[in-house]
Amino acid sequence: MPVDLSGKKMIVTGGATGIGRAVAIRSAVYGAKVAVFDVNDSDGQETINDIAESGGEARYWHVDVREGSEVATAVSEASDWMGGADVLVHLAGVLQGASVELDEFPEDTWDTVLDINLRGTFQIAKHVSGIMKEQRSGTIILASSGAGVLGGSSSFAYGSSKGGVHGLTLVMQNALEKYGIRVNDILPGAVKTPLKVSQVKRTFDITGDKSTFDKTMDSLVSPDDVAKVIVFMASDEANVLRGSIRTA
Ligand SMILES: NC(=O)c1ccc[n+]([C@@H]2O[C@H](COP(=O)([O-])OP(=O)(O)OC[C@H]3O[C@@H](n4cnc5c(N)ncnc54)[C@H](O)[C@@H]3O)[C@@H](O)[C@H]2O)c1
Structure with a gap:
């Protein structure tokens, strides 16, 4: 039986490409109304068009997650639109x-x-959790990573940021459970998305190691396979889920 997200009001950030795009599309197929936030407007709009073509409901907002006022406005507008x-x-x-x-x-x-x-x-969680707190219900799924949580990273800044997101997840989970809000993070391994592919190419440019490049590219998993896990995490079937989920 497919995951049931009918009637769910979902905000998906990073929905223009990669894992976010796959999550937005899959969520709409399973019945959710989806608000997509991103800075890549052309690909973001394409996600919306693909969802509309298959009969789903979605809208796009240009949101730079660094900008508190942009995040606050978009969260409020999306929540008004979705109810x-x-x-x-x-x-x-x-x-x-x-x-x-x-x-x-x-x-x-x-x-x-x-x-x-x-x-x-922090910005997006702050604004969305305010709405969920009033509702006394909600599910928040954050993207940390194996990098900086389970081990090393190709980038000192990236690994540190993802370790931080993992820590924030644990703190939020502890603090928000009393409002009926479930918080989990997903730790993807190596997924074939623009983010990962450009990192693998950059490493090849530096090392010139073609056999490692080929092996790594062959080992990348599909964003939609990770999206399958995330949509389950978003569903009521996962209501007793706690902590972190790792994928390949
Ligand atoms: N691909 C992997 O192997 C992998 C592994 C572990 C974790 N992750 C995490 O999964 C998440 C999705 O990554 P992906 O691999 O699908 O990459 P991706 O590059 O395809 O998607 C990231 C999206 O974030 C958007 N974005 C970037 N800066 C933004 C900003 N300031 N405001 C709003 N949107 C912004 C991009 O436009 C893009 O659409 C990321 O948080 C990434 O760190 C990915």
Whole structure:
């Protein structure tokens, strides 16, 4: 039996490409009304068009998750449009600074990655949790990673930001359960998305190691296979789920 998300009001960030796009499309197929937030407007609109073509309901907002006022406005508009917010799947993120040595790591790259990945997560969680707190219900799924949680990362900034998102998940889970809000994070391994593929290519540019490049590219899993796990996590069937979920 497929996952049932009928009637669910969902916000999916990072829904223009990769895992977010797959989650938005799959959620709509399973009956959710979906608000997609991203900064990549052309691909974001394509996600909406694909959902509409298959009979689903979705709308796009341009939202830079670093900007508190942009996040607040979009969350409020999306919640008005949907009649509330049952689920947040927060996937917006960047990977920069791959394969750069620590003693050469640029401060502006550190700031950008931490700003988008960690501060952006705080911003979106802050505004969506306010609505869920009033509703006394909700599910929040954040994207951390194996990087910086289970082990190393190709980027000092990326691994640190994802370790931070994992920590924020644990703190939020503990603090928000009393309002009926469930908080989990997903730790994808290596998924074939623009973010991962550009990191693998950058590593190849630096090392020139073609056989590792080919092996890594062959091992990447499909974003839709990770989306299948996330839509289950978003469903009521997963209501007793706690903590972190790892995927390949
Ligand atoms: N692909 C992997 O192997 C992998 C592994 C572990 C974790 N993740 C995490 O999964 C999430 C999704 O990544 P993906 O691999 O699908 O990459 P992706 O690049 O396809 O998707 C990321 C999306 O975030 C959007 N985005 C970037 N900056 C933004 C900002 N400031 N405001 C709003 N949106 C912004 C991008 O436009 C893009 O659509 C990320 O948080 C990533 O760190 C990915």
